[in-house]
Amino acid sequence: MAHAAAVATKPKLAVYKFASCDGCQLSLLDAEDALLDVAGAVHIANFLEASREVVPGPYDVSLVEGSITTPHDAERIKQVRAESKFLVVIGACATAGGIQALRNWKDVDSFTSIVYANPQYIETLQTSTPISYHVPVDFELRGCPISKEQLIEVVAAFLQGRRPNIPTYSVCVECKARGTACVMVGAGTPCLGPVTQAGCGALCPAYDRGCYGCFGPMESPNTEALEMWWRELGVSDRDIVDAFRSFNAWAEPFREASDRVEARLTVTGVTE
């Protein structure tokens, strides 16, 4: 059977979801033409978003979206790891804990008691944490959501046995590459771009918005120097804390920055 033979030699790809919004998996579906190439090059063995067919593991490469927020998921990810030769985690949830990591600063029981009539049935962890807190990962692809071009690049690099071209420098490089005039210099708009990793193509500054930090901390983020400049631009400490606490709030450099500025709020007695 020629077909079966071809399938057998093609690498097997699986896609998994943990606590997340599905946006990153949809980037793969959204990669239209490239996806046809992917489908030709790999056997998509387990991707519930795209097909009900599930071929049992082990898999050559697993893409994992989402963070770990329940005891059940903390066990499930170990199973996924055991079945995967390469584990590639995709998106801000899987690489940093996602927006849901805001719970890490709060008391989760107080939420469940307000939201659910019978909170005793809710089995959830106190924290939302990235996959790398639980199992070793082979590659972290950033973004909220990820860039489909970068996803294709990572899959292609895996198939071709080379290092993916995923730069870790700042968003500013992409601003300059596309000719965007810096919004912080031009309009005095606070921008997280200098401490944020490239990957989005510097989308927001091209539309006169500051960067929101969707791709997480760049390779050597100097959050302190940026924070000082923001204050000169008139940004309040409260707003600085909030800016660092978004999709990548639990990524260490951003977490440290928000905690540092928040500590100052507490010291000076200002809470709002």
Place this chain on the structure above:
Amino acid sequence: MPETLVLDRSGLASILSELRARDYLLVGPTIQQEAIGYGPIDSLDDLPQGWTNVQSPGASHLERRDDERLFGYVVGPHSWKKYLMPNEVVIWRGERTDTGFETVPPEPAPAYALFGVRPCEVAAIAVQDAVFMPTDRVYRERREAAFIVAVNCTQAGANCFCTSMGTGPAVGEDAVFDIAFTEVDRNGTLAYLVEAGSDDGAAVLQTVVGAEPASDADLAMLESVLQEAAASVTKTMDTDGIHDLMLANLRNGYWEDVGGRCLACTNCTMVCPTCFCNTVEDTMTLDGTTAERTRKWDSCFSIDFSYIHGGPLRMTPEARYRQWLTHKLATWFDQYGTSGCVGCGRCITWCPVGIDLTAEVAALRRVDARQGLSVPLPEVMA
């Protein structure tokens, strides 16, 4: 000395028409997103007429002028390297064949007419010529095809220090361009005092309608306009012994100070008209039929830039800032016989946290290790 001609606005416009007739792609200053950048132009109407850019370290905004000058501003975030040394260019492409692979020949280089090149930028192009012309096909083909229309500055910006670097505010004797002009107010009307800098430039000027030779009075006015322009440059950099100053202070603790302020964001290098560092990226289509090598701008502020076998050499921002400034102001002389900085001020304006290299050089002088004034650099960086 080449003949100076006086043109009115329509005369200047006819230079553009002639360049278009000669199949050049016209690019010049235009307003883009609250700044003056470089982009395609069709006519003089596309220029930032009546606007100026007001700059300080880490800040720049546009303001209306009280006149209708076409060139009443200084350089913005773009430089002409976007045309001569483009950010992203395919330098090799191969396609799989039944027996192996075939190289696909590169696209022919586009011929740009760069309209409104400032004197510091003419100097910057000469600096990049020294770097690329001997070895780089992409740059050489674009550079040889390009036509340069330079414009002298009549008013400096607050971050300009061309007079310290000997590059402006007027094009110098040895400057390489095709046409240069100065915008002047001649009895209440804007006029353009034009000269050719090459045979091509002279041939284009031959076609201009309504050109008249400049009178002695015109030439006297031109000289005083350019003198006033030079006097309007307020920023300075003391370049005396700068090569040795930089190299004698590689281990000065001062670098830690600037390293604490620097974001290592790369903006300074991206906007700099002489910074030439680049990287290559190899990609292959998923089906493995086409492979490409693409060249992209890179920066000495990125960690990967200094990655060699075993790891990157310059992990800290201070090490990277030191590398940048020392290369610009010292080792560039050793490599190419010129300064790597032409004093355009872009890196000062477009640094998102306003780091000013002229202030950094002055600060370094104050703690010059040769006078026993420095604290040593911590081990991690030395």
